[in-house]
Amino acid sequence: MLDSALNFARNNRQSHLSGLCDWLRIPSISTQPEHASDVRAAAEFAAHYLRDMGMSKVEIRETKGHPVIYAEWLNLQPGTFNLPTLLIYGHFDVQPTDPDEEWTRPPFEPVIEGDNLYARGASDDKGQAFAVLAALESYFNAGGKLPVNVKVLLEGEEEVTSPNLFPYIREHVDELKADAILIADQDMLDPQHPVIMWGVRGNLYTEIEVRGPAHDLHSGTFGGAVDNPFNVLVHLLARLQDEKTRKVLIPNFYDKVEELYEEERALISQAPINDQVGLYLTGASALGGEEGYPLAERVSVRPTLEIHGIAGGFTGEGSKTVIPAKATAKVSMRLVPNQDPEEVFESLKSFLESICPETVKLDVRIIGRAHAVKIDYKSPEVQAAANAYEQGFGYKPIYLRGGGSLPIVDEMIKALSVPDRDIPVVMIGFGLPDDRTHAPNEKFYIPNFYHGIETVIHYLEIFKNI
Incomplete structure (x- = not known):
């Protein structure tokens, strides 16, 4: 089924790209009340996609703010009761577009130039979330089922710190129980250096x-x-x-x-994050930051x-x-x-x-x-992602601690862990540092979109055997 899923993904790249563009046309800006109907429309789009691909249960659920989507596919066939369960998290809301005068392309009319797709939400997070969903669709079309049990939780308030998702999770702990959580909402260093995040500030x-x-x-x-x-x-x-x-x-x-262990410091130092890279990405005349620490540590663990x-x-x-x-x-x-x-x-x-x-x-x-989180990067669930990256992109990943914050990670760990064992959270991503997320002219590197779909296809197969 793996090969058939990969073949479907490769043969339907244009269809997947077209579907993503349709999603991007919806201006689902969660922080602006006048776009509340657009956030709901983005939820309905995703729910329709999940139903059409074959998820057995798909519901748009109300909160005190914007809605969430819950979907699941649980293999209840004889002999499959021991399949692991993966909870997939993503979001369909986007940042505002201001300053609008700095956009050189319409923010909600996707434009393809070369290998880049320009639109608000292209990288954060519709493009990455759609890659995960497209991987599920590829399996359904290959064999009518998924290799593992899958639950999907998509929200429309991530860009406003998820105020209503936290109580939702606490109220649905039993329904959301899983063996691991997969989140694709991160940047790679470049197309040859995929990243596994083993923590966020x-x-x-x-x-x-x-x-x-x-x-x-x-x-x-x-x-x-x-x-x-x-x-x-x-x-x-x-x-x-x-x-x-x-x-x-x-x-x-x-x-x-806490100061880093030497093994952790060595892991972070493997990343090609240096002053030259920092100057290139920021356009600053000189770098600043806390004295006594290299750039890779200043932007992640300090x-x-x-x-x-x-x-x-x-x-x-x-x-x-x-x-x-x-x-x-x-x-x-x-x-x-x-x-x-x-x-x-x-x-x-x-x-x-x-x-x-x-x-x-x-x-x-x-x-x-939001609380900081540190994850066991040696866990089998995280190492499965490293293997999947190698299969999907052809390169071994770099291990980093993220400089940004993902409040949902800490909340999910607290709510969904079992005694004496935190639920593994696998944080991967297919964006790039120059994608201009939260800024005008946001983009998504299209080859990463395709490789991301294949990476998730591989991850589901590897996760099945953990």
Whole structure:
């Protein structure tokens, strides 16, 4: 059945690409209320595809926000009760398109140029999710069944931190039980270096607000009489990080940060991630980051602090001499295993309160949080993915810890693990670092799409025998 599934995938590449393009035309932007119907349309598209291919149960289920899709195919034939069960996770929502003026192609009208497919969601995550679904379709068309039991969970709120998926998982633990979880929502280093992620960083996203006068004031009349909230805010932000070493200065921030084992450090150092690559990918004139650690570690296994935006006052054209009533900053911290987002938040809040002058009011709020995760890369389920990559792409994978955050990973491990054994989470992906995910002109490298389908076909066959 393996060979027949591979043949089907290779003979139907254009059909799979066309199906992906149809999905990409749906502007399923989860963070914008005006696109709620589009998020639902994207769910309906995926559900229709799953039903047509042969999944025995496919349901669109409601949450307090956007819907989720649950599908399953369980082989109940005599002699097949010991087949392992794989839970597949993906998402069908996408990021907003702004700044729209920087798109050189319509974000929701897929365009193929050379080997690249341009559209919002092409790489994150519709393209990668569709590759997994196309692998399932290939098996159904090859033999009318799958080699293992499969459950599929697709959501429409990943880009807004999955607020309603977490309670859904907790309420459906028995239904979602599986022997392993497969997630395809990652980048490769390049087409010759597939990646297995054996961990992701956590995240603490905060909003810091400084309030001064009751309303905006004329700086000529009141300058020197009150503290400007912007002046105070930038001083507070500057105290959060050492200007030379780039160490985070929040008290106790590093207390629970674990250092790498030598074997782990050697594993990460195998990746061709160096300063030259960093300069090429970022376009920066020079690299920054925490002193004392190579780039490959700074972007994956070390905690960071970033300011994402500052709002308030006057930013229009021309001049307006105003002392704003308030100033707000968005600040996040990428966290590593053992750093608890709640504990870090309390340290941040206490530190800012201790250095904030009494002339203003300070409010520090949590916008979002996620725990870091580290996975046993030696587990048979993960090693099966390494084998599948070799078959699908022709290259051995690199093992990395991801710099981004996937809150769903920690949630699934907590909810679906059994006593004394965490459920294995296999994190693979077919994107590339220059796919411009979350940015204008997002793309997906089409050969990776085809090789990704074949990789998942191989993974299901290998997983069957674990």
